[in-house]
Amino acid sequence: MKADVVFINGEVLTVDKHNSRQQAVAVKENVIAAVGTNDDIKSYIGEQTEVIDLEGKSLVPGFIDSHVHLTIYGTNLLGVSCIESHIHSLEDIFTDLRKKAEETPKGEWVRAWGFDQLEINEQRFPTREELDQISTEHPILVIRTCNHMCIANSKALEIANMDEHTPDPEGGIIERDDNGQLTGKLIENAHMQMFKVASYSSEELSISMKLASDAFIKEGITSIHDAGAYGKGSETLRIMQQAVRNKDIRVRVYAIMGSLTNSHDFVHQMVQAGTVTGLGDYYFKLGPVKLFTDGSSTGPTIATRQPYTSDPKNSGIIYYSQEDLDCYLGNAHKKGFQITAHAQGDRSIEMLLDCIEKALKEYPRNDHRHRIEHAGIASPDLQQRMKELEVIPIPNPVFMYVNGDVYKEYYGERINVMYPARDYQEQGIVAAFGSDAPVTFVNPLLGIHAAVNRKSKTGQEVGEQQKVDVLEALRCYTINGAFASFDEERKGSIEAGKLADLVVLSESLLTIDSARIKDLGVELTMVDGQVLFKNEQLMRPSGVRR
Structure with missing residues (x-):
């Protein structure tokens, strides 16, 4: 068998269970055919094979952004x-x-x-x-x-x-x-x-989704977990699914069933519709149902167990009572859905964990993979409960880079357990990174930079004990994201038989100074075996040959 595309002379970071490194990869149609040394892969090169010489640069699995708002990102551009x-x-x-x-x-x-x-x-x-x-x-x-x-x-x-x-x-x-x-x-x-009245037209939504998808692919993002938009959630889902079918959206979509407007109504609608998490294919698939439990970390309006350091009279906003939370999400769990909620403060995280624990006691289910979006202030007792309940947190390390200075002001010492990637790693909790764009920058390399360095954009240390090494940060942006959507057998790592979603970086991710990770560029993005983006300014003409 001859490959359609072969990458050689690279730093191939496979993100397999051993974090093994290889030199070369062969791609046939939309699947990774083989991974190994240059000698292992040379037999896959035929007269029609496109050979890309990586010249020592990193080839990584396509980035998976596990919490991003595709529609809002796109409509913002309007x-x-x-x-x-x-x-x-x-x-x-x-x-x-x-x-x-x-x-x-x-x-x-x-x-x-x-x-x-x-x-x-x-x-x-x-x-x-x-x-x-x-x-x-x-x-x-x-x-x-x-x-x-x-x-x-x-x-x-x-x-x-x-x-x-x-x-x-x-x-x-x-x-x-x-x-x-x-x-x-x-x-x-x-x-x-x-946004019940300030919603966008169907035409505007379609245009914006294509704009966002194109922007994500340029950043090396090949899969997203879409975290919802304003307006009528079912209509947004319909337009999104149509855009995927028409190939206006080229990233793979795991659609979280949540709306920023009356999220409980949308959850109830989807539960009653007879659908369930997992319906779809590797291009578009329904994900968990989602509620909002509290507010914004920079508002600040997140719900905390102790008042804000900056305001002793303020502990944030809670959207739902415990009873209502248990009712909406508990019923969804009963019907077989993966469940999740936006929960930033430790009070709201605790409420969500109480809800999940109650649901599992009443209706036990293995491998539920329930999630917590953001899980901002995740103190040790909450981490322990996440581990026991096998809950997947979706932290946003880029927040520490962008917002770290105000977090120190608002939350004081609690920054040491905000988006605690190191704690999750040490406890064996699977955490998947998301950008929450357009709340902040969508660039996964900036997210990896933030997780590795734990410094704000002004250079202040912000919970430095939560630093992780670059390979762990990469896992959180690839294979862990695939796990959070039940897709780890088909994507998230560079292994034979998996979908050919691949990204070429401008330099070696392992040898670049950690302070420069954010300066790395994306040279090429491949989705489903097709090269959808090439940065001609970064790629040398000699890098591709037949």
Whole structure:
């Protein structure tokens, strides 16, 4: 048998159970045909075989982002970005919003994303009145980077039927000033409720999904666990599945059945529909049902057992009572679903573990692989329970790089058990990394960098005892992600018989200085045996021959 593509002279990091290293890989159609030395693989080279000389660079399994918001990432690209290099002040944002409003038909939404009050000169949120000065004929939203808060202008509040008499929704706050007037700031579930009316059209969703998929492939991501979007979850799933079928989405999708808007309604709908986790194929498959239990780590609105270090009167927001959590997720477990929830603070993690423990006692099931999305503050007692219950945490190490400085301010010594990758490794807990993009950067190499170095972007140590070595970080972005979606037999490592999802890096991942991991680039991304991305600026012309 002759291969379609052969990689030679590489640092092949297989991420198999021995973390073995090889030199060469042969690919036939959409499957890895063989892995070994150059001599082992040369017999697979025929006249039509494309041979790629890696020249000592790393070949790794395709990255699996185990918690990312594909639809939100894509729809953000349709709006005003607050993270561009020219944004330094509120006025810079307002200028871009005015331009967007001028080119948008009256009555249609104008949105800005990625806003972080800590990154601009004024160190504050915009006000409703300031957004009204941009336009009162367009509904305007400025969405905080965490996707748990926004500022709305008067037109947006009017469309959402929110005024000074509207009560706060459970798990949310419609902020008012000292005179009882709306400031425009919507927090947690109030923010989520806004997107009942601020949703995107089917056409916009389709366009955005393709944009996001293309962006992910350029970062070396070949599989994602999509963590949900705003609006009607079933409609988003339908459009996503259609986009996969049409090959507008080229990454493999494990669709977490959760919505940022009324997540319990969507969970109930999916449980009643007769579907179950695992339905689908290796291109699109239904994953766990998901609820939101608390808020944002940088809000900060996560639910903690002890008050915030920065605010002794604040312990965050809980979305559901224990009884409701047990009801929604417990029923899903009973029907055979994998279950999970967004749980950042130690209080919310404890509630979710209580729910899982109760469900397993009432309806025992082996190999359930229930998850915790984020598991932000995971103290030792909670880690022990994760191990006993065989729960898979989905931490986000990149948060420590981006947000580490404010975490020290908000949570004090608790940063030592935030996203604790080293503790998970030592206890034998399978943890799979996710970026939570667009909350922060989607780049898996930045996530690996953060897990290996545990330093914030300003260079501060943030829980350095939770550092892991580079191969463990790579496992958390590959084979562990495959395990979290019941796919470890078909992807997540470079082994004969597995799907040919492969990534070529610009240098050796093992020999590069750890402080430079974030500077590595992706030269090539292969999904299902097809090269979908080549960075011609990084690849030498001599690197490919026939």
